[in-house]
Structure formats: structure tokens, C-alpha cells
Amino acid sequence: MPVRILLAGATGWVGRALAPAIAATADLALVAGVSRSAAGTAIGDAPVFASIEEALAVPSDVLIDYTKPNVVKANAAAAIAAGRHVVIGTSGLGADDYAELDALARAKGVGVLAAGNFSITATLLKRFTLEAAKYVSDVEIIDYASAGKPDAPSGTARELAETLAGVRRPATSRPIEEVSGVPATRGGSFGEGATRVQVHALRLPSFVLGVETIFGAPDERLTIRHDAGSSAAPYVAGTLLAARKVAGWTGVRRGLDTLLD
Template identity: 65%
Template sequence: MTIRVVMAGATGWVGKALVPAIGAQGDMALAGAVSRSSAGQDSGLLVGMPANGITVSASLAEALEVPSDVLVDYTKPHLVKDHALLAIEKGRHVVIGTSGLGATDFGEIDAAARANRVGVIAAGNFSITATLMKRFALMAAKYVPDVEVIDYAGAKKPDAPSGTARELAEALADVRKASTARPVSEVSGVPGTRGAAVGSGEGVQVHALRLPSYILSCEALFGLPDERLTIRHDAGSSAAPYVAGTLLAIRRVHEITGLVRGLDALMD
């Protein structure tokens, strides 16, 4: 069976890599593409490949008028939730690569997906090596309770923390034991410099740096008396690392009802 895919954010950084990759798969076909700034143009030509006959739509609603199976969203934080809910309402499975959603947003998406009996896979990072970083950090958190996350990204990134760091911190908060650090409420000076707690319970402190020259990096720092462990992932300037993970999610999302967060849920 051919999986018919609608690509929202088709002319974005990751979208430009995914459009030709989807077309090259024997079990997938591009059914629609969304980019408001490039509406009316051929999606193949826009990403530097031969014309593919798929005209870019100005809105997701327009793209979903054509039969399809899966929406892949790599757009903007203020668009992704509405996109996901619309696609779910129309009976499509959804793969979310856009960051910026919180626990409440994911709860609404999960409820809608279950009500409509479709699957949603959302990951802060679809890179295989970033997924391994999360897995190794969760292994360490079972033995080392003190952990904080540093999130690095370019100066113009609109959301903080990144989806990678947020997903990691939320997962760490669910498995690690109580921190031995002084509670932020007891810190004098400028308590905000201790970062923000992300995740359930006391959460995990996350520090977001936004500086030129960074693409996306994420560190989980663990500490015990007289020893430290750092687990870090660095992304390069190419979107290629995110393609394989997204293609895996497209192939597996129909097996799910409701929301699954993190590519690691599919790796085994």
C-alpha cells in the first residue's frame, strides 16, 4: 500500500529535504504540500528537483481536500496545534516535527486522535543520534538523581526551550529520583538564572542559550560527589539527520491510536 503524505512546511529547512525523500520511497507518494509563501508553484521545482505535479497549497485545509493518509508538519509553533487538530478531524494520521507545544497541547491532540481513532507521533527531534542521546540520558537518570539540561540554539529560534530539550527534560523528570540541589525557591540573588523547571513533580532545570553560530545542541549534565557525566547531541547545518526518523514515523504512525511522543518509542 502506498502511503499518501501531505507535507506542511514543504519549503522550510526540513521540508526541502523531506519532499524529495518522500518521492524517492517505493511505499510513499507526496499527495500535497503546504507553504503560504510559495502557493501555486510546483513543489518539486521549489526544492530543486524536477517538477512532480504537486502544486503547493496556501493552507492545510486546501491541501486536505485531496485524499491522503498522513500529515507531516514542520511549520511554526503557532501553527502546528491547529494543523494537527484539523488533520485529525479529517481522519489523517499526523507526524509532528515542529517544536513549541506543551503538555496541555499534547493532551488535547491525544484526546482528539483517540476520539477519531488515528495516530500521532510527535518528536522534539527525529534524528536517530538525538534519540539515542535521550535513551542514554534516561538510563543514567535511574542511577544519578541530579541532572540539568542545557539547550543551545541560534539567536533567532522563536521557542525556548527547543523541542529536543523540552522532550528530554519531561522524560527525565518522570524517571529520576529527587534532586539534592537547593530548591530554587530558596535561592537568593537572581533565582531566574537557575533556569526553568520542566516536567512533572519538581521537574528538571533547563537553561536555554540563544546565540549566533549554534544550530541545535542539547546537553544532559549529571552530577555525583566527585564525578560528572555529560551526554550531548550536536546538530549540523543539514536537515538530512531528520529525514530517516521522519520516514520511519510516517511508516509506523498508522499502527498507533492516540499520541506517542519521541522517536525512541518506535526504535524497538
């Protein structure tokens, strides 16, 4: 029996690419969608609803959420409460939010996979960054996105920064508390003390999504960068992989890299 998918954000940028990709598989089936603008219509044989509560009335196994930062947490919590596994591709949630969802998921015995980016190459950026952090102490992140992006930093940069803060070596740069002038220009901090990570978010026309990790050592630098194009195609394969695997554990996992091996 195919894994039954409920797709929230079915008519959004990524959702429009996911729906036909799901239809083209033999082991996944789209059974319902959520989209306020398209409520009352259908995607293939799947009805589209205005709210997650209505869509959850349709029997399903996994919620895939590509909506907006202000609704993704409530959507995920509702799906978990209904006993569904969840794949989160929407940005905007942080470590505290995922800790709450983890507790809910464990109580219901369901799995959640959340990734700031479901692109394979963006996932490799994270993997290479964490490897480099074992050897180089000083690292900061630049986050690039379009002028209209509503959240900062992006989910990709936030996931990277929160993970990096937990494994990096202590920085040799001057602590933020000792910076004069306008300390806020040093970016946003993730983590605590000498192992926290500074993230600088740029929001300008001509960018889609990009993340750059910069390592500095005496007389040398290492830059690892990922840039996304205008198509949602790079996110499809990783999202479908997560939908296939998410029933395999209980609680929240963060990052597509947790599935690559």
C-alpha cells in the same frame, strides 16, 4: 498502495529535504504540500497550497508538519479532525498541548507521533539520559540554538525534560524556592517538586541545535551531548519511519525512541 503524505512546511528547512526523499521511496507518495510562499506551484506532481484546509481536500493518509510553533497545533487538530494520522516535527508544543491532541486523536481513531528531534543520534541522547537518570540523582539540561530561534527551549530539550521529570530520582540540589538573588537564573522548570528538571536555554550565533544533559554526583560528572549540523539530512530517515508507522496506534506517542525497538 503507497502511504499518501501531506507535507506542511514543504519549502522549509526540513521540508526541502523531505520532499525528494519521499519521492525516492516506493512505499510513500507526496500528494500535497502546504507553503504560503509557494502556493500555486507544485513539488513534482504534488500541488502546493497556502493553507492546511485547502490541502486536506486532497485525499491523503498522513500529515507531516514542519511549520512553526504558532500554527502546528491548529494544523494537527485540523488533520486529526479530517481523519489523518499526524507526524509532528515542529517544536513549541508542551505536555498540555499534546494531551489535547491525544484526546482528539483517540476520538477520531488516528495516530500521532511527535518528536522534538527525528535524528537517530538525538534519540540516542534521550535514551542514554533516561538510563543514566536511574542511577544519578542530580541532572540539568542546557539547550543550545541559533540567535533567531523563536521558541525556548527547543523541542528536543522540552521533550527530554518532560520525560526526564517523570522518571528521574529526587534531586539533592537546593529547591528553587529557597534560592536567593535572581532565582530565574536557575533556568526553567519542568515537572514538580524534587523531581523537576531545570533547563537553561542559550540563543547565540554559531549554534544550530544542541542539547546537553549534565549529571552530577560527588566528585564526578557525566555529560551527554548532541549537536546538529547545518543540514536537515539527519531528520529525514526518522521522519519517514514515523510516517510509515504512525497508523499502527491510536492517540499521541512522543519521541522517536518509541519506534526504535
